[in-house]
Amino acid sequence: MTAPRRVPAVVLRRRPRGLPAPDDLVLADTELPSLADGEVHLAVLDLSLDPYLRSTLAGRHLGDAPVALGDVVPGRSVGRVVASRAADVAVGTLVLAETGWRAEAVVAAKTATPVRVPDGVPPSAALGALGMPGLTAYAAVVRHLAPRPGETVVVGAATGGVGSVAGALLRRRGARTVALVGDDAKAEDATARLGYAEAVVRGRDGWEEALATACPDGIDGYLHMGDMPTLHAAVRLLAPRARVSLCGLMDQYNGGPPTMLPAGAVMMARATVHGMVVYDHDDLADAQHDEVAALLADGTLVLHEERHEGLAAAPEAFARLMAGRNRGKVVVAVGC
Template sequence: MDPQQNPSDPAAVVLARVPDGVPTPADFRVVRLPRSPLVDGQVRIAVRSLSLDPYQRSTLGGRHLGDAPVGPGDVPPGRSVGEVVESRFPGLAVGQHVLAETGWRAETVVDGAAATPVSVPAGVPLSAALGALGMPGLTAYAGHVRQLRPVAGETVVIGSATGGVGAVAGQLARLAGARTVGIVGSEEKAKLADGPLGYDAVVRRGPDLADELAAACPDGIHAYLHLGDQETLDVVMERLAIGARVSLCGLMDQYNGSAPTRLRAGAVMAARAEVVGMVVFDHADLSSEHVEHVGALLASGELVTVEDHYSGIEQAPTAFARLMGGQNVGKVVVDIES
């Protein structure tokens, strides 16, 4: 931090330079920003848990589905669970926990109407509002009910099987009676997928993926949630069963600057496959249904939430670099002490 900054001001993370490829911690800088004044209709939020998500990478020096580009000196976007510490909005009281767009900050001021009270089932951590019960969970739920549509006996393959979206989608498919196959990138993730997440089979990204996938999916792939790279997509597309459904949900390598992702048109045609793009904002009408359904599964223990926690806002750059490098294990959350 700049020694000239006031140490009593809240900490934040700003972009130091636009990343070239996979972000590194050096692409960011921890600073102290002056505390904003509060006016009528606003609340001051102390961030308790900050969500880090792959979409944030495409805002760094660029634009993501309408999000403003983030340039050097700007605070990256981010959603948080926070506590109201000062309020001039009649609908929110001091001490209340809310969900809000805060950016990578320890504290911020937002319009009260833009902050949503957080409610999770008993025994479920508040941070689940950023993962299984938040945007990643809604992405998984919408993909499950509207795009993958698995039925008992089918084989469903989930890319990035232990991430914030993939972990929920895989469990939902298993609970629907499908046979689930998870694609992972490390032995640590393989153990998680094979254990708590309950995948029927787990395969590793890399040169042996085609052989491993053929062994794990002898009847072909009936539904595939794509969250990975071009090489993985190419291998999966050649294993599709007739009438397969493919949800293009995440393009991790493209976020990091790789060439645009391409589809094997011949494989789509041969399988008579349905390929659909997933943009979570198109499925906001499922929000209440998603929270009710997934919340009940979390409360009963039928679905588990997997979170990769880091402590302190100063850890956000490292956490994000690990996320975009595929080193995270679960939904990435940065906890900020009260």
């Protein structure tokens, strides 16, 4: 009998406490299941690293059970089909699938989605602008923020996978966009590469005054992806009838205290606050794909990625992401 094949994967070595450390995760050889009817064997090309994985590791993501020690870290990838026992999926097809952090994976063919990207756009866009982060941005813009021409909209984590897409979608609808970022390099990315009108580096001395200066008529829309002090500073500047989309709570992902919303400021602004769960907006996926693909194709939207080489780089890249040190959507190039 032929011994089962073993392939590299990243597994949970130690459950993170607070900010994840690279050695919470470890590269190990894991068994690759045999290919059964209705399944495809994928060689993983590009692996997506996403902030929600931090709460998944702790079992706090929408009620999911925690990842057990020694289990492969979950995650989504672009892969190439290298073997197929599904009549409708040909060898060589590029697909998007939940593979986990593996070099190779066997998945049910019905769960693998063919990758669709415009000519000249890399397949990894299916993990970011054309994938779940892009859908998050699109749903927040069209259903929560609903910008009117000339309004000022502030975007937290403005250079990341969600924020970079949201900025382009907002500007297409005539909004003036202000970026909230973590350092000067990201501020340069926001204004020079991504088209934001202004960028404010949160957390440094005087940043709240800088945000007020950047939004002299108040904030008409706010896409929140940050910590509680950032949320409070933005909400205090809300204009009448403002809209807020609570899209990400980075401090809570890392085990911080519950985020409290300043209700008085919300009431004074007569603001509307929405909670974002992207899975509620799957009906928008086709519209999101068409609009974002067009923006990528004509160069209005820059695909802003931070790429790391090799599966072994994933633990350090994830630690960078959760500490806010990344610049762009984080992708690990696993194969070619």
